[in-house]
Amino acid sequence: MSPAPWDIGLLAVDAAVAATPMAARARAALPGVRQVVLSPGDPLPVSADGGRTLHVKAHKGRFLRPCPATRNYRCCGYQIIHIGENCPMDCSYCILRAYFRDRTLTAFANTGAMFAELDRTFGRDRTRPFRVGTGQFADSLALEPITGHTRELLGFLSDYDNVILELKSKTADLTWMEADPHPERVLPAWSVNAPEIIAAEERDTAPLEARLAAARTCARAGFRVCLHFDPICFFPGWEAGYAATVDLIFDYLQPADIAYMSLGSFRCLPELPRRLAEEGRALPAYMIGEFALGPDGKKRLLRPLRVRQFRFLAARLAGYGFSRGLYFCMESDEVWREVFGRTPRMLGGLAAHLLDVARNRGG
Incomplete structure (x- = not known):
């Protein structure tokens, strides 16, 4: 067996x-x-x-909740559908190490209660659009072949044309497509990183090529996909590593296939290095460097170094014709100005802008 x-x-x-x-x-x-x-x-x-x-x-709390943001950093306005907790993959930087102290994977099976709550929110005003996702406290698709959670959710959401669901994963699972969802209402999404980081720090995840091949399959089926460079790590040779990833992305996808991409610098709760040591895992090179404690209580790479990396990736992506759907995950207006020459407010608000991008509207 x-x-x-x-x-x-x-x-x-x-x-x-x-x-x-x-x-x-x-x-x-x-x-x-x-x-x-x-x-x-x-x-x-x-x-x-x-x-x-x-x-x-059964989950006894709220199923729909806002992404945990702070007033110091711009949030994309993503809302979370809470389908379960913990992840079977083993990424050294993952914040879930701080949230969950054991290897137990949790799936919430009381979907009737979840759908009733979602109907009260999504059905109250069918003209109000929502951009939601399931990949915050768990990988959206890691347990999908076992639980069928996403297929069940997509069946429910088929009646709500005001809701766009993002499925964020480091797997290459596409069994959710068996639900035959509307391509304009689903955004398959993958985390991407430099090859060195994936090989050494993202244990038990799908290879980058497998993730991008899955993205290409979705694009050919009419879906627009999302990619997330998060966390961007600062390590010797990072320029070549991230350049290789950008180049590989466009070996598989065209710019028009991609709804949006996020850029997020490595950040962590201060206790993460200790947690890795307790697990017998060596401290990765990208965690040894110039960090400062941010207003959100997380260690962040110094701003000049973050800006340097952001500018590098933005320029590389622009060279392939991708810029409109590029945004920062949890960065300040100062960083937005230094890299893009504008702030989210100048876009009409980041949440509203990404809703327009997700719905494939101009602007």
Whole structure:
């Protein structure tokens, strides 16, 4: 028997959601894995062989929430649909290391409650557009072959032509396309990085070429895709590394295939280096450098170094004819001015601008 995906050694399903379609899909996708049903109050068991636990449960809080922004840095206005927590991939820079202290993967199966909440928001005014995504507290697609969460969500959203869903991933999974979604309402998205960073710091992720091949498949099917250079890391040879990535992008895609791209410099909570040391992982070179503590409590590369990298990537992308959909993730107006010569306010607000870009409108 082939090994379970993502080294999952235990499927734990709460009794309250044991009869849901998602629980059934998970059981069918993990036939050789130990499976338990948890009654209220039961402790979450651990996998006997050291594998991961997938916990299928109900979410008791809000499903739709704003992206966690600060007043000091410009936010893109993205809203999060909370489908689960934690990620099976192992990126050294990931902020989820600070949020979740174990290897447990969580999927929320009470989709009826989720859809009721989303209907109250999306259905209240069908003329109001929304740009939402699922890739904040979990990879959008890492568990899709097991849970079918995205296919279920896309089926629900088929009745809401005012909603655009971004699916952000480091996998090459395209099983969500089985839901036959409207291409104008879905933005398949991938994180991209320099080859050196992907090879050394993004363990268990799809190779860059596989991500871009998946993006090309989506573009040929009529979808416009999104790419995210985040985090941009400062390491010896970064110019050649990021230049190679930009060049490879346009080996697979045309500028018109891409709705937008974000640029985000490496930033982290101060305890991240200690967490890596506790895991026995060597401190990456990009974490050893010139950093300052930002107003959001995160360590950030010094602004002149960030601006240098941003200008380099913006110029490289412009050389291929891509500039309109380029934006910064969590940067100040000062950085916007230094790199682009304008601020989000001059675009009519970043959230409004990206909505127009996502809906393929001019401007």
